[in-house]
Amino acid sequence: MVTAEIAMGLIPIMGAFVLLMTAIALGTAALNAQEIARALARTAVIGKPIGAMVSHYEQEYPGSNVDVGTRGEYLVVTVTVEPNGVLSPFDMGVSQTVMARPEPGVELP
Incomplete structure (x- = not known):
């Protein structure tokens, strides 16, 4: 009987692990x-x-995408990275955006 209870307890433990x-x-x-x-x-x-x-x-992060643009006088860099490992088959990209003001005299790309 104890084996069945242990087997049933493993299901939520594995779910929490995933x-x-x-x-x-x-x-x-x-x-x-x-x-x-x-x-x-x-x-x-x-x-x-x-x-x-x-x-x-x-190249370092396959499936990643880098977008560089401007918004007014700010440089906007948006990077999207696909997670590795178990989540690779799923389309679960993570995106981060950074805005920065250029140094004086620097032309934005």
């Missing part, structure tokens, strides 16, 4: 997207070209 792994994967993807967006914005606002960095990040 939810925990999902939260970790999404959190890691969000941190990666935020760091990529910050690095690209920092580089662009000081006037350095970011084309090589964009292609590097898109």
Whole structure:
């Protein structure tokens, strides 16, 4: 009888484990997207070209997308990263946007 109770108890434990792994994967993807967006914005606002960095990040994180644009006098960098691991088959992209003002005398891309 004890075996049946243990087997029934494993179902919610495994469900909680899957939810925990999902939260970790999404959190890691969000941190990666935020760091990529910050690095690209920092580089662009000081006037350095970011084309090589964009292609590097898109190769480093397959399925990622980097959009660089302007909104008024601000540079806007939006990065979307697909989580790895168990969530790869699902379309659960995480997006982060960073806005930054360029240094004086720097032309926005």
